[in-house]
Amino acid sequence: MKKRSKLPPLMGTMLSFILLLFIFQFPHKSSTRLHLPKPSLRLSIRPNPNPLLQHTASVLLQDWQILVFQFYPSVEASRRMSCLFRDNSVTPARATSFSNAFVCPLPRRLRVRRPFYSPLPVLSDKPVRKQYMNINTFPLMLRWNWIVYESLSTAKDVVVFAKGVNTKQGINRPARELTCLFYSSDNRAPFYTTAVTSSSHEVFRCHHPDLNAIPESTNQIFVSLRIGNSDESSDPLPSVAIYTPPSQQPVLHQKMKICACTMVHNSAKFLPEWVRYHSAIGVEKFFLYDNGSDDRLNLTVNRLQSKRFNISTRFWPWPKSQEAAFSHCAAINRDTCEWMVFIDVDEFVYSPSWSNSSRPGRSMLGSVLPVQPTVGQVSIGCYEFSPSGHRYHPRNGVIQGYTCRRHAEERHKSLVRLDAVDRSLVNSVHHFRLRDEFEWKKVGWARVNHYKYQAWDEFKVKFRRRASAFVPDWMDRVNPASKDRTPGLGFEPVEPAGWAWKFCEVNDTRLGDLTRKWFHRG
Template sequence: MKVVPSVAYFSPKRTLVEPREKSLLCATTMVYNVAKYLREWVMYHATIGIQRFIIYDNGSDDELNDVVEGLKSERYDVTKVLWIWPKTQEAGFSHAAVYGKDMCTWMMYLDVDEFLFSPVWSNKSKPSDQMIRSLLPSDQSMIGQVSFKSLEFGPSNQTRHPAGGVTQGYTCRREEEQRHKSIVLLSAVEHSLYTAIHHFSLKGEFEWRVADKEEGVVNHYKYQAWREFKAKFKRRVSAYVVDWTRVSNPTSRDRTPGLGFKPIEPEGWPQKFCEVMDMRLKRLTEKWFGYPEKNGYRMAWQR
């Protein structure tokens, strides 16, 4: 007698993974070789209210993975998405608006050298995870996007990456406010997903609000110590500068004044773009995250 194999198989009862609670506040950024900066950026923003971070990796070959895994081991919610296409930051951010919609209510779009800060926090002795939330409209509001003007900091006489981090090392900036960065209600994003990196188009019933600088600003540590700035500028993921060595579009904000068209340190670089001394975030982060050592303060993100 020949035994015919059965086509019926036992399948144990499947247990669905418990869905994760939707986060009110998330942040996304696109990066390339920013291992030395990411920890400070994540720890600062997590402390003031960001619950989940979505990192678009533009093909890094530094220690970025190690930093991400280290943050995750410390219970920071960080997800890394490989985004191999160069100079497609808009596409990546549009992807984040879709990818993050089921996980996040609001999404903050900032670079890792940009730190959201409110002057009203200066008198706070300790940070709160409600700080960023306080900058957003009420649940009943039809505001779908809140934008904050940017303050661009210069090299501040630094010659290398500051040991205490960018918020401690760069304290002198340009006076003029620059273009804004935004926190977006993902359900309000228009279906075309049109984005100019700094803001999205919204559905017709929603409004876009630009915050007053006394409510909140973005400290943009853009013009850093020369070796850091030079590396950053050569690896730009900007959508606008195709080849920074070509003499084209010289007035573009993305070309960054002071560099020109050759990777040569401009004369007087350490003092460039220093028009206003601004110590507010330095003092605040030192108060919140620093602890005394023999030769000064050591910051929480220093290892």
């Protein structure tokens, strides 16, 4: 019998290396999660030699989408843009609700190559000079889960929003271990540092820099965080957060009584019904945090604004950041609104005591608020409505279409007195932490109609991702018995048998009957 020849040791080693490389470059087909390698933290402070990339930043989001910021957009920025990658592949860019940012997909053939390099933002109809295509001048992309992504200034301090510092619910890195750094867009070396005074989840507070220390001719100032305040050699987190000095103008306007704040993603078709209803019962202004919508949300908002509805939209593309968005909303609107109701666009505040009213009144929602000045938060129980036999989105809207609900009350939503919110801005989406001198009250005679379980074509969109930071995505195979999951629904966007009539336990048409009377809808 002929003996099988043995491979030389060097050749065997090479084959093993090639096999390992193949395994790591080509993940198993069933894996849809995007796991990013940890890039160099020095990306945030090193200027790029490519002039077309010096004032841009690219962040790799979930679903292989790239968020590209242009901090100094050209006059031509409104023209059609594309993303040019260092292998010469090109993908089209999609505009966002923020004029200085757009989104483009990472080409499929680059998704198996590590590391991930930033694209070059180019005008689709304009050639790129050869010297800009030097592959050595394409920096690594930033990670969405390791970044300082937003900041706002109050009269007393700076509120900074960052991912990656506090990653476990309820466990926060002490503020004394962190430092805020301020640096110019022209010179990335920090010119000022201040102490962090509060650290809670993705929200950090620190002192303002000395405005006299700001270098002359500085166009933009960025703020970042450094972990380890005593070690100046440690690198800051990458940052796309622009610092704005506090306003020196006194607040002269009177606060609005009740405002509403929500996060939206492709909710344009639901928005008119939600805005019209809540405006009629007393909401004076609506704050929308746009979580990467691509359904022409801005056109819907413009139409509503033309009908005198007071709506403000803020670009908020960051995954799993609903709590942070609500913290931002509470902090930035403290001088604008006295109370804020935090609800989703499929949730409607309602009281059965309004049933005899022939028309809505703008004092209705205000009647839910307490008289006592020590009450800082009012919570209202939620009832979850079912698909009610519908296979498609109801033509007359969710209130008229979904008329059957579960029997038991599930969770709550809150109206919050913004002056009563704790300095940490901590919230669980459903309610906020309050300052010690304020109390929390539950109201039993009002409720929230939550049109949660809609027709399957609408409900399955939720499988894109969950907005809350600590709630697993629908396709993550963890916590199958959690209340955040739908009973009987698995981990894949597959319609369960009998979905159209699931969760239908109580026929409830009261709000539908009332809005037909109020708005003459049938």
